[in-house]
Amino acid sequence: MSKVIVTADLCKQCGYCERHCPKEAISFSSDFNANGFKYAVVDDDKCIACGMCYTTCPDGVFEITQ
Amino acid sequence: MAKMKYPEQIVANIPFCPGCGHGIIVRLMVECVNELGYSDKIVMHQAVGCCSLVGLGLDWEMLVGAHGGGGANATGLKRMLKDTALVIAYQGDGDAYNIGLAETLNAAYRNENITVIAVNNTNFGMTGGQMSWTTLPGQRTTTSVDGRDSKTSGMPIKVPELIANSFDTAYVARGTVTSPAEIRKTKGFIKQGLQNQIDGKGHSLIEILSPCPTNWHSNPITDSLDRIEKELIPFYYPIGELKVKGE
Numbered sequence: 001m002s003k004v005i006v007t008a009d010l011c012k013q014c015g016y017c018e019r020h021c022p023k024e025a026i027s028f029s030s031d032f033n034a035n036g037f038k039y040a041v042v043d044d045d046k047c048i049a050c051g052m053c054y055t056t057c058p059d060g061v062f063e064i065t066q
Numbered sequence: 067m068a069k070m071k072y073p074e075q076i077v078a079n080i081p082f083c084p085g086c087g088h089g090i091i092v093r094l095m096v097e098c099v100n101e102l103g104y105s106d107k108i109v110m111h112q113a114v115g116c117c118s119l120v121g122l123g124l125d126w127e128m129l130v131g132a133h134g135g136g137g138a139n140a141t142g143l144k145r146m147l148k149d150t151a152l153v154i155a156y157q158g159d160g161d162a163y164n165i166g167l168a169e170t171l172n173a174a175y176r177n178e179n180i181t182v183i184a185v186n187n188t189n190f191g192m193t194g195g196q197m198s199w200t201t202l203p204g205q206r207t208t209t210s211v212d213g214r215d216s217k218t219s220g221m222p223i224k225v226p227e228l229i230a231n232s233f234d235t236a237y238v239a240r241g242t243v244t245s246p247a248e249i250r251k252t253k254g255f256i257k258q259g260l261q262n263q264i265d266g267k268g269h270s271l272i273e274i275l276s277p278c279p280t281n282w283h284s285n286p287i288t289d290s291l292d293r294i295e296k297e298l299i300p301f302y303y304p305i306g307e308l309k310v311k312g313e
């Protein structure tokens with residue numbers, strides 16, 4: 001199970017998670033979600049489940065599972 | 067690291083603009099109320115403006131009143147409900163500091179036992195970014211196209227300082243949402259404001275500086291947060307606790 005569950009359809013591509021991720025584990029997809037935004041994608045190998053993305057996300061995209 | 071899950075009270079995606087600080091602030095409010103054990107004993111006065119969008123996704127008891135009526139309506143709610151529920155007046159700067167300035171100041175003057183959360187994005191966001199009293203000198207808006215001229219329209223109003231220095235209220239603080247550290251500090255301010263209400267200490271005002279990438283015509287990642295950190299906080303709106311009663 002991945003450390004972070006990303007609900008892609010909630011993402012609005014503001015980029016706050018990418019800016020504040022200490023491990024640079026977050027990038028944006030090449031395809032689009034239901035609202036027409038490129039959504040956040042988490043690299044599980046780099047992710048340390050620190051929760052910075054959850055803290056800064058305005059739209060509840062992220063759920064930290066461990 | 068503990069598990070982190072979005073609060074279940076936010077049932078749908080609230081349609082704020084990408085990069086709007088409101089989404090973070092709503093989550094902080096819900097988390098604070100849940101942690102204080104008042105998740106089913108909460109009434110929010112929802113102001114007119116971008117704050118109105120909260121009702122589309124947040125499953126709380128809410129009252130929507132006339133534009134600017136937050137201070138007065140929250141007073142009525144709190145006097146009716148007494149200790150049975152928390153009352154939050156969730157307002158923007160246009161609502162609390164421009165149109166509802168009289169209500170905001172009078173609620174603080176009476177030291178009503180309510181918690182006011184005012185989101186300051188230095189313009190009237192919902193109507194398309196008009197100049198408000200909190201707009202910075204030189205800032206371009208749709209009604210100050212050459213930048214705000216402070217010779218004719220005055221300097222930005224600082225209502226938290228006004229209330230902290232003039233009235234006998236319980237708590238005044240200003241936070242922001244530019245970084246995880248600041249978000250956690252802001253959550254502490256909101257929680258303190260709600261705790262004051264539970265303890266019956268009186269009026270708490272928490273102003274939160276929020277990015278508005280749509281009406282600032284800026285990139286959310288870089289320009290908006292940098293503008294708050296480099297322009298708003300150092301020159302006009304210092305953050306931190308401005309007043310704690312008893313200190």
